[in-house]
Amino acid sequence: MGDNLTRKILAGHRTGGQMVPGEEIALRIDQTLLQDATGTLAWLQFDKLNVPRVQNRVSVTYVDHNMLQADHLNADDHLFLQSMAARYGAIFSRPGNGISHFAHLERFDRPGEMLLGSDSHTCTAGAMGMLAIGTGGMEVGAVMAGHPFFVQMPRVVKVWLTGQLPPWVAAKDVILELLRRLTVSGGLNRVMEYTGPGAQTLSVYERATICNMTQELGATAGLFASDEATRRFLKAQGRESDWRLLGPDVDASYDEAVEIDLSALEPLIAKPHSPDQVVPVREVAGTPVRQVAFGSSVNSGYVDLMRVAYILRGRHVAENVSATLSPGSRQILINLEKAGAMLDLAMAGVRGLEVACGPCIGMGFAPPFRGNSVRTFNRNFPGRSGTPNDQVYLCSPEVAAATALHGTITDPRDLGMDPPHIEEPARYILYTEGFIDPPEDASRVEVYMGPNIQPVPLPPPLGDPIAGEVLLILGDNISTDDILPAGAKILPLRSNIPAISQFTFAYRDPTFPARAAEKGGGLIVGGENYGQGSSREHAAIAVMYLGVRAVVARSFARIHHTNLVNWGVLPVTFDRPEDSSRVRLGDQLSMSGIRQAVQQGQPIALVNQTQGWEILVRHDLTPRQAEILLAGGLLPYLRLRAKTA
Secondary structure, X not given: OEOOHHHHHHHHHEEEOOOOOOOEEEEOOOEEEEXXXXXXXXXXXXXXXXXXXXXXXXXXXXXXOOOOOOOHHHHHHHHHHHHHHHHHOOEEEOOOOEOHHHHHHHHOOOOOOXXXXXXXXXXXXXHHOOEEEEOOHHHHHHHHOOOOEEEEOOEEEEEEEEOOOOOOOOHHHHHHHHHHHHOOOOOEOEEEEEEOOOHHHOOHHHXXXXXXXXXXXXXXXXXXXXXXXXXXHHHHOOOHHHOOOEOOOOOEOOOEEEEEEHHXXXXXXXXXXXXXXXXXXXXXXXXXXXXXXXXXXXOOOHHHHHHHHHHHOOOOOOOOOEEEEEOOEHHHHHHHHHHOHHHHHHHOOOEEOOOOOHHHHOXXXXXXXXXXXXXXXXXXXXXXXXXXXXXXEEEOHHHHHHHHHHOEOOOHHHOOOOOOOOOOOOOOOOOOOOEEOXXXXXXXXXXXXXXXXXXXXXXXXXXOOEEEEEEEEOOOOOEHHHHOOOOOOOHHHOOOHHHHHHHOOOOOOOOHHHHHHHHOOEEEEOOOOEOEOOOOOHHHHHHHHOOEEEEEEOOEOHHHHHHHHHOOOEEEEEOOHHHHHHOOOOOEEEEOOHHHHHHHOOOEEEEEOOOOEEEEEEOOOOXXXXXXXXXXXXXXXXXXXXXXX
């Protein structure tokens, strides 16, 4: 049997470990990216590793999240990021230059390479035949310093696409269909490899939509072959020389398989409050809407936004609707301007926002109180928009445009017009001036350090025993937005852990920080897929800073599990999932013999001192992760290894 594309790329980058699903492998990484919401801490951590220059072939720092400059905080962070990039040899993408996924796709993504980013949607680059993985900032910092990236060897799922998308059905509907079938945890420790005759009908931007939201399955990555469509895209970007033909062998084997007939799909929409709450648009048609948002982190490429302009041309958004546009990059914006699309959108009443993540991350355009908001984004977790009781729907640009016109959720097939047929330019107007290359001699670069940028708090050594009160009991699919929200008030504090920690579980239980301080820390109990969503390691650092030493859950999302280990918090799972229902808020729990159990891979006895019973919990740690936890986290572990090398 031949190899699939995922295994080919992994084999070409593997520096250690066995490529057996579930085993930890070490990988050489070609490219890294940071963004400003996670990048300040990542650069502070990198600085502690005493490496004079970034070691990857390409490393880019983007400013695309914290764009609102209501005071000096974000502006200070931007200057810090720019000066750190210059000091250590990274490219700096200026504010307004582009959202990392889109700008990197245009300028740097390359078939067959591996990309690691401190943004969970780094997997967008899979559209280029590139294996791209999102993770916490500390891990990206370690890779920038020349260390390999460690990850559990994923199972590879063949997503066999047949047919062709019907009129008014979009790439967004493909990934929504997968989410409907598999749920937000269906891709855990898997790479979704999209192949088949249907895959060849999709453009790179359409593939980017699918790969971007593959993260919402909880997957490690999404991946398409590099083919003629890839070559055309790279040629239009002025870098055809980066193209290479790459794909799975004809007789490639896979661990699992899913089949989707593109021609059988219809317009879909994800209802509040999860990307997998997917139904046909026709089932919720007529629902009143207050907001429609186009673009941002997904569906903000040239073709998608040209389709929106086509639908709205000569028309106007409904009087009950406020509509906004967030292009994916300045280059996309420039090409939309050239094509006349921005005039069409302005005449239709669409408000132009910055080239930034914007409303997707809660930075402006928050929905009104209990007002329905229809967005072409990738996440609709509760409160992520900035409104605690938000009602956010996720859909394709076509559905969003039809909804904006009617003022209610509308199936675009009911518009009574010909569907848009948009051709990509044979050559885009290129904009590269927003990228600043580092100087060859960085010795004179002075790093700018604003007063809000605080030292990274290091975790204490792993305690033994661990004992404390159950501070919070949570259900399934708790996201990192639930643990530490984003938004215009909170994001500017990303470089100040003492300050941002006061917003931990703000939407779930605003009393949590005060209670954690009063009790001297404690434990958290969660359900399935705890920590899904973004890569923000702040969700692990903040609970560590507040004294949480262990999280007991039914299961963990990949990135958050790693972040907890990297920041010295013990993640354990119930040996019997039904035992989670026996724990009560305020119970006193204790675990002893932890260090030995972690070293030897043994289960741990968890004692409920309040109720008087004992159960087993298990840790799913690799031997390397066990060493990290025993050392007190990844940064102390790496510094200790450097001393003994």
